Amino acid sequence: MTVPITIEIRTEQDIVLARQEGRNLSKQLGFGNIVQSRIATAISELARNIFQYAGAGTITIETVKEDGRVGVRIVAEDHGPGIRDIRRAMEDGFSTSGGLGAGLPGVRRMMDEFSIESSVDHGTRVVIIKWNS
Amino acid sequence: MWSSSNGTANVRKGRAGQLNRQHLQAQYKEILQAYLEGRGETQLYLAQQLGKWFLKQNVAPEEIIDMHLHTMEEMVDMPEPVRESFQLLTEVMIEYGNTYREHRSLRSRQKQLESEIEVAVTMQQTLLSEKVPSLEGVDIGLVSVPAKKMSGDYYHFVRHDADLFSVAIADITGKGIPAALCMSMIKYAMDCLYLTRLDPSEILFFLNGIVERNIDPSMFVTMLCGCYCLESHHFRYAVAGHEPGFLYRAKEETFYDLAGQGIALGVKRGAKYPEYSIGLEEGDLLILLTDGVTERKMGERFLQREELIGYLQAEVGRSAQEIADNLYRRLLELSHFELPDDHTMIVIRRA
Numbered sequence: 001m002t003v004p005i006t007i008e009i010r011t012e013q014d015i016v017l018a019r020q021e022g023r024n025l026s027k028q029l030g031f032g033n034i035v036q037s038r039i040a041t042a043i044s045e046l047a048r049n050i051f052q053y054a055g056a057g058t059i060t061i062e063t064v065k066e067d068g069r070v071g072v073r074i075v076a077e078d079h080g081p082g083i084r085d086i087r088r089a090m091e092d093g094f095s096t097s098g099g100l101g102a103g104l105p106g107v108r109r110m111m112d113e114f115s116i117e118s119s120v121d122h123g124t125r126v127v128i129i130k131w132n133s
Numbered sequence: 134m135w136s137s138s139n140g141t142a143n144v145r146k147g148r149a150g151q152l153n154r155q156h157l158q159a160q161y162k163e164i165l166q167a168y169l170e171g172r173g174e175t176q177l178y179l180a181q182q183l184g185k186w187f188l189k190q191n192v193a194p195e196e197i198i199d200m201h202l203h204t205m206e207e208m209v210d211m212p213e214p215v216r217e218s219f220q221l222l223t224e225v226m227i228e229y230g231n232t233y234r235e236h237r238s239l240r241s242r243q244k245q246l247e248s249e250i251e252v253a254v255t256m257q258q259t260l261l262s263e264k265v266p267s268l269e270g271v272d273i274g275l276v277s278v279p280a281k282k283m284s285g286d287y288y289h290f291v292r293h294d295a296d297l298f299s300v301a302i303a304d305i306t307g308k309g310i311p312a313a314l315c316m317s318m319i320k321y322a323m324d325c326l327y328l329t330r331l332d333p334s335e336i337l338f339f340l341n342g343i344v345e346r347n348i349d350p351s352m353f354v355t356m357l358c359g360c361y362c363l364e365s366h367h368f369r370y371a372v373a374g375h376e377p378g379f380l381y382r383a384k385e386e387t388f389y390d391l392a393g394q395g396i397a398l399g400v401k402r403g404a405k406y407p408e409y410s411i412g413l414e415e416g417d418l419l420i421l422l423t424d425g426v427t428e429r430k431m432g433e434r435f436l437q438r439e440e441l442i443g444y445l446q447a448e449v450g451r452s453a454q455e456i457a458d459n460l461y462r463r464l465l466e467l468s469h470f471e472l473p474d475d476h477t478m479i480v481i482r483r484a
Contacts, residue, residue, distance in 0.1 A: 037220075037224055038195075092235045092238050105235065106231040106235060109231070
């Protein structure tokens with residue numbers, strides 16, 4: 001069991017760092033190559049959203065165990081402007097990152113679990129889990 | 134606001150996917166091996182077919198790259214830089230994979246929307262499916278075909294009593310779903326207005342008020358509303374900006390425009406609609422239509438009213454339904470089987 005790692009996201013370099021940490025942990029947990037890359041991509045997307053829209057925030061990466069299975073959980077949190085219309089943000093074709101990246105629906109599809117909490121002017125918290133099946 | 138997918142279901146799905154994946158990978162390996170030995174077109178053909186199968190099985194592009202790498206690793210001693218380079222390729226391909234998954238989800242949403250539209254189409258058909266009344270002394274024909282799935286054309290027949298029936302034809306600006314929604318409003322309003330047995334000009338006056346209050350200012354409705362007396366064979370009607378129909382005088386063997394003035398519905402509050410009256414002799418025809426019939430592009434040019442009269446003239450001896458059917462077919466051929474606007478034609482003949 002690893003301790004949760006929290007990475008402060010302020011610059012693009014921090015995004016790279018978060019990706020790296022996510023990839024390392026997934027490798028340790030025995031995820032396949034593609035899934036490792038998908039986890040890194042999902043972290044990348046969440047971190048970019050923080051970087052672009054909130055300015056600053058954190059990415060926390062940790063191992064989760066439940067019912068005999070192991071997974072990686074990523075929490076992306078910021079105190080930025082929040083998402084006004086979550087339903088729309090979760091719709092395909094409505095990419096908040098303006099073309100680059102998969103946006104939230106893409107992240108949701110790459111992961112096994114996805115939840116989002118956001119309130120205007122208070123920030124956004126996204127939690128994703130990928131189980132190693 | 135929290136939403137969460139079911140993790141257990143995903144795991145199960147994952148295992149089944151893995152088995153399937155092993156099978157696909159084995160196939161891929163077989164083809165790749167054969168190709169590397171003989172470099173034959175057969176293997177390339179098989180690879181193309183396998184690609185289709187991958188798509189059917191929803192295999193993402195990045196997974197195929199992974200499959201290629203694993204297969205190659207099993208088969209040859211790969212130089213380290215070549216092996217490492219696949220990581221970069223995978224990262225790029227994940228974006229394509231995301232787009233591919235988005236496309237798939239949008240496609241399933243499209244299917245869902247289409248089935249919703251199907252339901253709406255059926256509903257609209259129920260709204261419009263009035264039988265053409267069979268009357269003594271008068272023969273009626275009707276053709277109404279939407280350009281898209283849903284029609285913005287409206288028609289209505291009501292028999293009031295033994296010697297009186299009403300007919301209405303309307304065209305809502307635009308087509309498709311917005312026009313169809315507006316059409317259903319017209320339908321409900323007409324159902325109410327007919328109960329009151331108003332004159333055509335009064336019906337248009339009231340309908341104008343309803344339309345004006347309830348539709349977007351950019352939309353309007355054109356309409357002809359008429360009342361046919363089976364005893365005197367007089368046709369009283371009023372027009373709201375509608376495409377003029379035709380009156381055929383059998384004695385003179387001549388077509389005339391069915392004259393009438395009035396502003397389209399929904400444009401001007403309180404507009405008045407004058408009433409016109411004509412008498413029909415034996416063999417005379419009334420032809421009511423929407424502009425989808427007349428505004429027809431034939432190659433580079435538009436259909437002229439005179440040409441339309443020519444086509445009608447050729448059909449004069451036939452039954453009302455045959456005239457309507459034949460005209461529809463004829464015009465469809467002339468416009469190269471394209472129907473850009475809803476097409477509705479009502480033919481009324483005094484027997």
